[in-house]
Amino acid sequence: MNSDVQRTVILKAWPFLEETIKDMFSSSFPGCFNVADLGCSSGPNTLLVISKIIDTIHKLCHQANKKLPEFQVFLNDLPRNDFNSIFQSLPEFYKRIKKEKFGPCFVAGMPGSFYERLFPSRSINFIHSSYSVHWLSKVPENLENNKRNIYITKSSPPSVCQTFLEQFQRDFSAFLSLRSEEIVSGGPMFLTFLGRSIADPSSKDCCCLLELLTKSLIQLVNEGLVEEADVDSFNMPCYFPYEEEVKSIVREQDRCGQNVANSIRAVTEPMLASHFGNAVIDPLFARFATLVAEHLAVEKTKVVAEPMLASHFGNAVIDPLFARFAMLVAEHLAVEKTKHINLVISMTRK
Ligand SMILES: C[S@@+](CC[C@H](N)C(=O)[O-])C[C@H]1O[C@@H](n2cnc3c(N)ncnc32)[C@H](O)[C@@H]1O
Secondary structure: OOOHHHHHHHHHHHHHHHHHHHHHHHOOOOOEEEEEEEOOOOOOOOOHHHHHHHHHHHHHHHHHOOOOOEEEEEEEEOOOOOHHHHHHHHHHHHHHHHHOOOOOEEEEEEEOOOOOOOOOOOOEOEEEEEOOOOEOOOOOOOOOOOOOOOOOOOOOOHHHHHHHHHHHHHHHHHHHHHHHHHEOOOOEEEEEEEOEOOOOOOOHHHHHHHHHHHHHHHHHHHOOOOOHHHHHOOOOOEOOOEHHHHHHHHHHHHHOOOEEEEEEEEEEEEOOHHHHHHHHHOHHHHHHHHHHHHHHHHHHHHHHHHHHHHHHHOHHHHHHHHHHHHHHHHHHHHHOOOEEEEEEEEEEEO
16 A cells, blocks of 8 residues: 555666666576565565566576576565565465466565675575665664754754765665675676755755654644654654765775676656656646645655654654644645655676
8 A cells, every 4th residue: 555656666667677687697597596575565566576577587588498497585674574464465476476387486584684694695696675775774873963853954964964874874885795795696686765866965855755744743842742852862764865875885895896786777756656647747637646645645654654753752642743744745745746766776796
């Protein structure tokens, strides 16, 4: 229900992913193909990419008259992820694989943080991750001066922007180094995550929903429902990097002989079009689309942020907070179309 934007972006990035698989296919090819999806979650997208990867390899094998490989799929997420619901959807998935006459496929869960080692050395042939790597390993430290904010905004001091950036640099470098130990030589890694198209880290193209969430919290402070000190001490553990910030980390990896980037692209997805395609430009549907997008933006933010907000501010705050947030999102979407900037990176292990 809350995965439509991710799904649209996965499909938009698909031609690049297909390109990556074709490049890999032209070199060597194993009898058992180990794929890992990092930050798989437990929604309708969880098996979507895996199905598409298997589908593409199947077609390429047919074209080249090669024997189909067996597939071992590792679905990774944090231990609290609902792996049971994924496992319950597997019989249906296996049925389809059998019907399409794909090679045998074995799916396993791999709970753990992708900021730690997850797999044995040189054991994975292909690593995929979508909409996950913008989550940091933790809330950055020393953000006491980010008063009345929960992420970077125009009023955040420059030191706050630097603190978030440095945490992302540490985390993303660690993520790439850890994966370079796990992936086979020549193995590709394909990552899609939220970023920004403007160097300024407080630019609207990445922070707008979090800014509206902050405004909602401040309204609750003004109404006496939330302590100002609690807002001051809360920050979101995420970062939406600028393309150049990612490139410089990737260049460093290349220098250390670990991973080399084949391509880094930015894919933009207007929030409304991701649900309605071109119909949204039809003025007849515009208001309707706004109402639904508004609902989805609120629900999506709620799904992701509610556990963190509830543990910091208490459960009682959730309903009034999201009621105010819904109003602010509605006002925002009435005057502006929000876009998601996605960075799509294809890399190869040296
Ligand atoms: C928005 S969901 C993306 C789901 C799916 N990949 C998609 O594209 O629809 C982000 C997922 O990343 C997971 N995640 C965040 N930090 C993680 C970490 N350090 N290790 C593993 N998974 C993590 C979250 O638990 C969540 O399920």
